[in-house]
Amino acid sequence: MRVLIDIGHPAHVHFFRRPIEQLRENGHGILITSRRKEIATDLLDAYGIEHHTLSGEASRGGMLGELVVRDYRLSGVVRKWRPDVMAAIGGIFIAHAGTIARVPSLVFYDTENAKLQNLLTYPLATRVIVPRCYTAWTPKGRTLRYPGYHELSYLRPPHFSARREVALANGVAPNRPTYLVRLVAWKANHDIGERGLSHEAVRGIVQRLGSHGEVLISAESALPDDLESFRYKSDPAMIHHVMAYCAGFFGESATMASECAVLGVPAVYAANTGRGYTDEQDARYGLVHNARSLDEDTLRIALDWLLSFPDGHGQLLRQKLLSDTCDVAAFAVSVIESRGQMESPLAVSA
Secondary structure, three states: OEEEEEEOOHHHHHHHHHHHHHHHHOOOEEEEEEEEOOOHHHHHHHOOOOOEEEEEOOOOOHHHHHHHHHHHHHHHHHHHHOOOEEEEEOOHHHHHHHHHHOOOEEEEOOOOOOHHHHHHHOOOOOEEEEEOOOOOOOOOOOEEEEOOOOOHHHHOOOOOOOOHHHHHHOOOOOOOOEEEEEEOOOOOHHHOOOOOOOHHHHHHHHHHHHOOOEEEEEEOOOOOHHHHOOEOOOOHHHHHHHHHOOOEEEEOOHHHHHHHHHOOOOEEEEOOOOOHHHHHHHHOOOOEEEEOOOOHHHHHHHHHHHHOOOOOHHHHHHHHHHHHOOOHHHHHHHHHHOOOOOOOOOOEEO
């Protein structure tokens, strides 16, 4: 079988890395198309995954211009290579190209507030595959739900085993707690209308966390001069080893909050809009604290929660999370190999 996988973001590289390996081991032909978004192509190169870059982030003409250009280029690749099935996270481009070329498109997604993208994608997708906790509309009769999160595709044992020596070599303090702070650039389509933490708020967060340990800031954009010394400057591909040995996480990235949660690290997700998966990781497992407002009192309460989290408790909660969820990488392989028609006790059709 010929499988085309479209990569548009660094997190997509992590999600599909293990399924790509397994699909190849199962004898399938794989073609990867990519997008220059943050370090997505760098990660593909670092993992030795051959890919064909079709566009860059918000090419000339902005998001609409990139949509037109990438749809055109991807449709050309599909006509030439003739895949049997296509898969992607978000999936707007494969849904369009698949409709034109009559190739099944499998859209994995977990972001409810990407309303415009979902409106342009879900009606055309062959299958929409979402976590059980996903709360937004999906097409009736064409949706698969599964117990898990995207991050379990690459951080669930045995797919990942954190190494302390790697964490220490990439910034984790050997003798004090280390806290990771994440600031995003707010340029994604689901960030429209969002605003992030002010520099003053970040200073307060760093000061409070810094009184209990070391602080690393992973930031997509420029930082004020007084915060630049905290920037994470080590290998981006090693960030999950760093996360696993941090005492806690505080940030604007739902993905990184979820990554910490599935590693057993307590995480504060600070944003005005939430996610079904961070809500579940909060309510069901107690590994995430969702700060739905960025005012001073809300941030103080979130910091209190993080700094009072009992040592070792995260790993106990993680075991419950792992026992309740599936091997998402194996699940993704099954969905792709069945071209979205699988019937499995892991999945619930909707």
